[in-house]
Amino acid sequence: MGHVRSSVALLLLALAGWACSSDEPTAEPTTTAPPVTTATPTTTTTTPTTTTTLSPTSTLPPTTTLPPTTITLPVLTRTAALVATWLTNPGGNTAAVISGDAPIPVDVQSVETASIDGVDYIHVVASGIPGYTHLLTDTDATFLEGRPRAASDFRDGQPLVGSGDTVDFGQDIGYASSGCTDLPGTGYGFWPPGPACPTRQDWDAWFPVEPVEATEPTATGLGAIGLWVNGVAVFNWGDGQSWGNEQVWLNLAPVAEAYDLDVCPGHSAMGTYHHHSHPGCLADDLGDDGSAHSPVYGYAADGVPIAGPWAADSVLARSSWRLRDYDDPDSATGCGIAGARTCLLLDQLDPSAGTVVTDSPGPDTSDFVRSMSGNDISAASGLYAQDWYFDAALGDGSTAGLDEHNGHLGGLPGFAQPTYHYHVTRAHDPDRPGEFVDVFPFYVGPTFWGELHDNALVGGGGPGAGGPGGAGPGPGGPPDFTEAAEALGVTVDAIMAALGPPPPDLEAAAATLGITVEALQAALPLPPRPGP
Numbered sequence: 001m002g003h004v005r006s007s008v009a010l011l012l013l014a015l016a017g018w019a020c021s022s023d024e025p026t027a028e029p030t031t032t033a034p035p036v037t038t039a040t041p042t043t044t045t046t047t048p049t050t051t052t053t054l055s056p057t058s059t060l061p062p063t064t065t066l067p068p069t070t071i072t073l074p075v076l077t078r079t080a081a082l083v084a085t086w087l088t089n090p091g092g093n094t095a096a097v098i099s100g101d102a103p104i105p106v107d108v109q110s111v112e113t114a115s116i117d118g119v120d121y122i123h124v125v126a127s128g129i130p131g132y133t134h135l136l137t138d139t140d141a142t143f144l145e146g147r148p149r150a151a152s153d154f155r156d157g158q159p160l161v162g163s164g165d166t167v168d169f170g171q172d173i174g175y176a177s178s179g180c181t182d183l184p185g186t187g188y189g190f191w192p193p194g195p196a197c198p199t200r201q202d203w204d205a206w207f208p209v210e211p212v213e214a215t216e217p218t219a220t221g222l223g224a225i226g227l228w229v230n231g232v233a234v235f236n237w238g239d240g241q242s243w244g245n246e247q248v249w250l251n252l253a254p255v256a257e258a259y260d261l262d263v264c265p266g267h268s269a270m271g272t273y274h275h276h277s278h279p280g281c282l283a284d285d286l287g288d289d290g291s292a293h294s295p296v297y298g299y300a301a302d303g304v305p306i307a308g309p310w311a312a313d314s315v316l317a318r319s320s321w322r323l324r325d326y327d328d329p330d331s332a333t334g335c336g337i338a339g340a341r342t343c344l345l346l347d348q349l350d351p352s353a354g355t356v357v358t359d360s361p362g363p364d365t366s367d368f369v370r371s372m373s374g375n376d377i378s379a380a381s382g383l384y385a386q387d388w389y390f391d392a393a394l395g396d397g398s399t400a401g402l403d404e405h406n407g408h409l410g411g412l413p414g415f416a417q418p419t420y421h422y423h424v425t426r427a428h429d430p431d432r433p434g435e436f437v438d439v440f441p442f443y444v445g446p447t448f449w450g451e452l453h454d455n456a457l458v459g460g461g462g463p464g465a466g467g468p469g470g471a472g473p474g475p476g477g478p479p480d481f482t483e484a485a486e487a488l489g490v491t492v493d494a495i496m497a498a499l500g501p502p503p504p505d506l507e508a509a510a511a512t513l514g515i516t517v518e519a520l521q522a523a524l525p526l527p528p529r530p531g532p
């Protein structure tokens, strides 16, 4: 009870702080606070022109050991290689559909190297709106038409597009979108009922040029944990929801929100467009066809590159996280009763430590769980973060094996030296030849490999943000209702309107939203931590 009280008190403080800046409803994401170590600009820009002169899919062999004089492409310094990976927009292309008060430039607006107190960074400014154009495949069309609630998800009971059609990001494909109004420039009809439509974000992100392995790894937390090379937010696996709102069995967004994503697949929370799983439209833009090690798709907040799913020609990088087997009563990772989710692993990094019975059992694996969007999701092992454990034997040093952070040291296209990097992880679907399933932890985690700097792009709020020992999102700023809106399946405006001016009346707000106070509290962001 004391914990709940203090949470509410902190929430009130947070909302009071938020009210101070509420004259800026379009405030930037809280994660973009400038580096706290500099009161005056001390950045020096060096050769920003390199941002546009190099192909992001440079064809340097991943692990070349040839001396520079014998290869045709220049050997890039690490800094130049990092800069070259970003998808800049020198032509000033603007979004086909999404607009604000003015047309929005897509992809990345600037990439430059900058030094702060002797530490080199890649400094990226981006709108957060991608320039995706997606060619719908047979699989896409089958998924759209086969949605269990297609009759109400689409205004005409079916999509306006089919296999072979090309769809611009935000184009109306017939969804009965509920997260934004049917007005030009919003993206109405591109997102299924539930998610809000995305808005311009103006990311101002800093990534250290030389990530350093953390001595005490930081949990990735909820919300943004990095940027893709087109300036779209990288989100971690969580959506802030859990079974029964008990924060014991934490939802994996790629599974729990399978019907709440667009065709790319992605969606927005409080206007922030993001991906949780393999970003297929970005893979298309980067021309990543699995014939070589994937290029860099993005960067995590610790500055570590995130490569696409391929570790080599036709070889998928392999997550070393494995599913617990609840169905075999004799399995060491199950709970002794077939299908029961009544126990937790004592240590997800070491399954040999055994299990412990929990007072908050999850659903049986044969159950179905209703999502916020009213879709029934199979509760088979894999729906929750607690369904996975790390199998050290799989990180065997081979080309494909990854460590507990989902990364490994190896060659990376465009980089002259072996470079530690994460991978987007997926696997061949045993039930559907030629198709894939996404595999935990999808990009990074549960902990970052590298140290987080004070200016790291992390946070976004939500229960568990930052995790144990997590780095705070920096100074002040408004509470981020991003994940709360996503978790509750309502718009941010609805949450803000329900809460009213500080101090908020949680009971009244819950009643307005038609949910319990507990559910509201579970979904609301923790207050920002004090700056470091």
Ligand SMILES: [Zn+2]
Pocket (backbone or CB within 6 Å): 235, 239, 253, 267, 268, 269, 274, 276, 486
């Ligand atoms: Zn999401």
Ligand SMILES: [Zn+2]
Pocket (backbone or CB within 6 Å): 293, 307, 310, 311, 317, 408, 410, 411, 421, 423
């Ligand atoms: Zn790799």
